[in-house]
Amino acid sequence: MEVGGEGNIGDxxxxxxPKPDEDVRKGAWTAEEDNKLRAYVEANGTGHWRSVxxxxxxQRCGKSCRLRWTNYxxxxxxHGSFTSDEEELIIELHATHGSRWSxxxxxxxxRTDNDIKNHWNTRLKKRLCDMGIDPVSHxxxxxxxxxxxxxxxxxxxxxxxxxxxxxxxxxxxKAVRESCIRPTSTTGLSSFQSEVTxxxxxxxxxxxxxxxxxxxxxxxxxxxxxxxxxxxxxxxxHRLPEIWTSSFGKSNETCH
DNA sequence: AATAATTACAACCGCCTTCAT
DNA sequence: TATGAAGGCGGTTGTAATTAT
Numbered sequence: 288m289e290v291g292g293e294g295n296i297g298d299x300x301x302x303x304x305p306k307p308d309e310d311v312r313k314g315a316w317t318a319e320e321d322n323k324l325r326a327y328v329e330a331n332g333t334g335h336w337r338s339v340x341x342x343x344x345x346q347r348c349g350k351s352c353r354l355r356w357t358n359y360x361x362x363x364x365x366h367g368s369f370t371s372d373e374e375e376l377i378i379e380l381h382a383t384h385g386s387r388w389s390x391x392x393x394x395x396x397x398r399t400d401n402d403i404k405n406h407w408n409t410r411l412k413k414r415l416c417d418m419g420i421d422p423v424s425h426x427x428x429x430x431x432x433x434x435x436x437x438x439x440x441x442x443x444x445x446x447x448x449x450x451x452x453x454x455x456x457x458x459x460x461k462a463v464r465e466s467c468i469r470p471t472s473t474t475g476l477s478s479f480q481s482e483v484t485x486x487x488x489x490x491x492x493x494x495x496x497x498x499x500x501x502x503x504x505x506x507x508x509x510x511x512x513x514x515x516x517x518x519x520x521x522x523x524x525h526r527l528p529e530i531w532t533s534s535f536g537k538s539n540e541t542c543h
Numbered sequence: 544a545a546t547a548a549t550t551a552c553a554a555c556c557g558c559c560t561t562c563a564t
Numbered sequence: 565t566a567t568g569a570a571g572g573c574g575g576t577t578g579t580a581a582t583t584a585t
């Protein structure tokens with residue numbers, strides 16, 4: 288015991304501060320650690336996670352132990368890929384509850400909130416986008432574009448130009464992002480331009496873009512654009528230097 | 544066969560809520 | 565009522581495995 292005992296400020300600070308890093312292991316769990324934690328919980332049950340690491344002979348913090356048990360070791364967890372029925376249920380529940388994963392998991396026995404969240408972020412979100420559905424609102428993208436251009440923006444001063452600009456940015460960024468062209472700052476603008484001289488053909492030949500044009504058509508009509516495709520192509524070629532500079536000109540990173 | 548890109552998922556982090564004192 | 569511990573949640577990151585080039 289140090290001189291000063293309970294009242295010593297240094298002692299108080301040490302008790303309140305987190306333990307030094309060397310006392311706590313991080314990263315992937317080993318099979319031995321899993322066995323220790325499983326044996327401890329089977330013998331003592333869950334709860335009081337803060338002390339579990341120590342009592343189970345693990346150099347892990349309580350949070351880490353709890354997470355490992357609830358997301359992986361719990362015996363009622365069903366591991367393995369999601370069935371199509373489960374995927375449909377997740378989409379349905381997400382439309383109702385949003386990203387309240389614990390709520391969604393409660394309606395899917397055997398699945399953890401972490402698993403569902405991961406599956407949503409890696410698979411389902413993309414699938415909805417490909418179907419032309421916004422994964423946040425679960426509404427068709429065409430409907431959202433329409434709202435954006437005709438209601439949110441188009442009724443304010445200087446609206447038409449703003450709406451056109453917003454609309455074109457969305458299309459152009461998508462076209463560049465989804466094309467096979469991956470320029471870098473070291474490529475240089477001139478060679479990038481030569482690579483994309485026929486970018487409109489990439490856009491037209493890409494079936495996803497065709498679908499995107501379908502979504503865009505009613506918005507274009509609302510803005511008084513007779514043919515959105517030619518307008519976007521003109522915009523894209525005209526604004527290529529600007530797009531290149533804003534996206535890739537400031538770093539050596541490749542385009543994502 | 545080697546390398547790059549993408550995918551899948553375990554784990555961490557920070558914040559919030561609840562509860563006991 | 566204020567405070568701190570504990571548990572829970574959602575967002576994000578790191579990385580191993582897989583697939584594409």
